[in-house]
Amino acid sequence: MALIALDDVHKTYASGGEAEVRALRGVSLTIDKGEFVAIMGSSGSGKSTLMNILGLLDRPTRGRYLLAEREVSTLSKNELAEVRNRMIGFVFQSFNLLARTSAAENVELPLIYAGVPGKLRRARAKAVLERVGLGDRLGHHPSQLSGGQQQRVAIARALVTEPPLLLADEPTGNLDSKTSLEVMALLQTLGRDGLTVVIVTHELDIAEYATRLITIKDGLVAENRRQTQRIAKVSA
Amino acid sequence: MSLLETLRVALRALWRNRLRSFLTTLGVVIGVAAVIAMVAIGEGAKARVEATFNSMGTNLLIVMSGSSSQGGSRGGFGSMPTLTWDDLKAIQTECPAVRAAAPQLRSSQSIVAEEQNWTTRVFGTTPEYFDIRSWPIAKGNAFSASELDAGAKVAVLGQTVVEKLYGASADPVGQQIRIRNVPFVIIGVLDKKGQSPDGQDYDDCVIVPVTTYESKLVRGLQKYLQGWVMVSAHASSGTQKAQSEITALLRERHQIRPPAEDDFFVRNLAEVASAQQEGTKTLTTLLASIALVSLLVGGIGVMNIMLVSVTERTREIGLRMAIGAKPRQILAQFLVEALALATLGGLIGVALGLIVAARLAVSFAWPILVRADIIAIAVLFSALVGIVFGMYPARKASRLDPIEALRYE
Structure with a gap:
């Protein structure tokens, strides 16, 4: 069953004056539930724009976007915020954790906007932090955590609303190779548990951990192939 | 998201930047303190004038004989x-x-x-x-x-x-x-x-x-x-x-x-007293309006810092939007932050104003009079200042584009 279905999606930016930028020029693709997809492309290829549209942070100029069989390209800003909250977990290259705020409170954040009461919030944040292996770091502030740990807090924050889709934008961009491996192993575990994972990366060896590789070039899908997933093994 | 939750989010954000929060409120603190102290002093002066006139006698009238007039020379009150x-x-x-x-x-x-x-x-x-x-x-x-x-x-x-x-x-x-x-x-x-x-x-x-x-x-x-x-x-x-x-x-x-x-004169001393009181009332109004101006300046300070805060927390705003905050929830958060800052400043200002007034009273032997309604007005007014001057930065925050906000360095 297709979780994501893009049909002839265009995105054009009016960049002041006559020159307009056509970031996407007709992208069609489907991603099934439980897939682990890597999107690659050079800078300026349109992969970031694609990511923003997939994440409902931006709306296509033309074309259709079905998320879990619901047309989402025409929703209002407020409706988009709600869908993002329920359906999508975000992981960023630079973590984007709130400073001077404990890991648990960072993870709770999406639940506040989901209207979950405080007690339940704390319980769910604790559970999901335990799931990413940070059960003993609930009260730590980001500055007291390593890069890998911070990214795991961010993943916990993405998972806490139990969305079907996790979007990761260069999740290992700020991490060393050993920590990158740990993060990829965690994402693969989550994928095996049924989560759909889409990561944007420019590193080929990171893309190898995906079950499918999509390459974007000049605003079009240049390559879209299934591949044998390389399993991330964490050496003890 | 409930109002209480919004308040909690706002207070947590303020606490995260406590030094800056404190400096932001300083303008309002000083403004409110000035209002409270000035009005206490003005009211004290009024009370003193009242007491002076009361010491002549309460609700006093004086009845005097008329004036004599002999050969064009008039004798003055009570001369005839x-x-x-x-x-x-x-x-x-x-x-x-x-x-x-x-x-x-x-x-x-x-x-x-x-x-x-x-x-x-x-x-x-x-x-x-x-x-x-x-x-x-x-x-x-x-x-x-x-x-x-x-x-x-x-x-x-x-x-x-x-x-x-x-x-x-x-x-x-x-x-x-x-x-x-x-x-x-x-x-x-x-x-x-x-x-x-x-x-x-x-x-x-x-x-x-x-x-x-x-x-x-x-x-x-x-x-x-x-x-x-x-x-x-x-x-x-x-x-x-x-x-x-x-x-x-x-x-x-x-x-x-x-x-x-x-052929007689009736002098009304209560009228003289109320004229005097008018005078001190003018003084109180003058002092209070000067103090209000400083409170307004304090409000502009709140707006300045809130604008800086919005810019500095652009990524935070982008993140909140990405994970599901609606524009009006962002607006509410920043508005409540400004409101809380200004109200808190107002409360601290009241305390400071009372201390200043009490010290002035001691060192200059000047009577002071603290009025509860002035305190309530000062706190409410500072809350209003928070809303008015917090609105612009809050709108600015709520209108950020999440993509650009997340990319902001």
Whole structure:
């Protein structure tokens, strides 16, 4: 069953004056539930724009976007915020954790906007932090955590609303190779548990951990192939 | 998301940047403190003026005879005796707004005690006088109605006279003094009353029954009252009414018809007092408006820092939007932050203002008066300042594009 279905999606930016930028020029693709997809492309290829549209942070100029069989390209800003909250977990290259705020409170954040009461919030944040292996770091502030740990807090924050889709934008961009491996192993575990994972990366060896590789070039899908997933093994 | 939750999110954000939050509130703190201190001082001044006028007597009116006019030379207030003793009785009995009335005859006399002498004002009056002028007796008694009727040779002394004749702490009750060679027994000493606004010493006087005054000291004019009548009206609002009642009564008794002018004068001291109070009110308004301007400046400070805060937290705003915050939730958060900052500043300002006012009161011996309604207004106003000046930054935050906000360095 297709979780994501893009049909002839265009995105054009009016960049002041006559020159307009056509970031996407007709992208069609489907991603099934439980897939682990890597999107690659050079800078300026349109992969970031694609990511923003997939994440409902931006709306296509033309074309259709079905998320879990619901047309989402025409929703209002407020409706988009709600869908993002329920359906999508975000992981960023630079973590984007709130400073001077404990890991648990960072993870709770999406639940506040989901209207979950405080007690339940704390319980769910604790559970999901335990799931990413940070059960003993609930009260730590980001500055007291390593890069890998911070990214795991961010993943916990993405998972806490139990969305079907996790979007990761260069999740290992700020991490060393050993920590990158740990993060990829965690994402693969989550994928095996049924989560759909889409990561944007420019590193080929990171893309190898995906079950499918999509390459974007000049605003079009240049390559879209299934591949044998390389399993991330964490050496003890 | 509930209001309480919004408040909690906002307070948590403020706590995360506590130094900056504190510095932001400083403007409001100082503004509110200024309002509270200034108004306390202004109200204190007003209360002091009120007390000064109350010390002259409560709701006081003075009725005086008319002026004489001989060969083009006009004699001034009270120079032509037109008030009679019967007029006084009529004022006492026929004017409903009049609480009490008493004559005040007055001359300068030399007072001789055993070892000292002193020249001062001697008043001849009736027992009601002490009440009309709200002037309690400190030691001994005032003279009674029977002593008045009998023309008893008794005297009540002001504190200054006691001091000059016997020394500051003496108790002269029972001693004898001579006025114009007539022996008087001191039966009481008046409470200290201090000075009039123009520097006259109220306590420099001797008070004797008016009967004795006329028979022994200054020969009277038979049916005419050669002096003033002091009148106390019923309630504070009654001085106007008492004044018009007395005017109508005396015109009728003196058979004056329009367009002839009054042959007497009625002075309303309560009016003078309220004019003075107007003056201090103007002062209070002036001080308060200066303080309000500083509060406004404080509000602009809040806006400045909130704008800086929005810029600095652009990524935070982008993240909140990405994970599901709606624009109006972002707006609410920043608005509540500004509101909380300003209200908190207001509360701290009230405390600071009270401390400053109290210290000023001690070091300058200046009376202060704290009014609860001013405190409430100041806090509410600072909350309003928070909303007004927090609106622009909050709107700015809520209109950020999440993609650009997340990319912001």
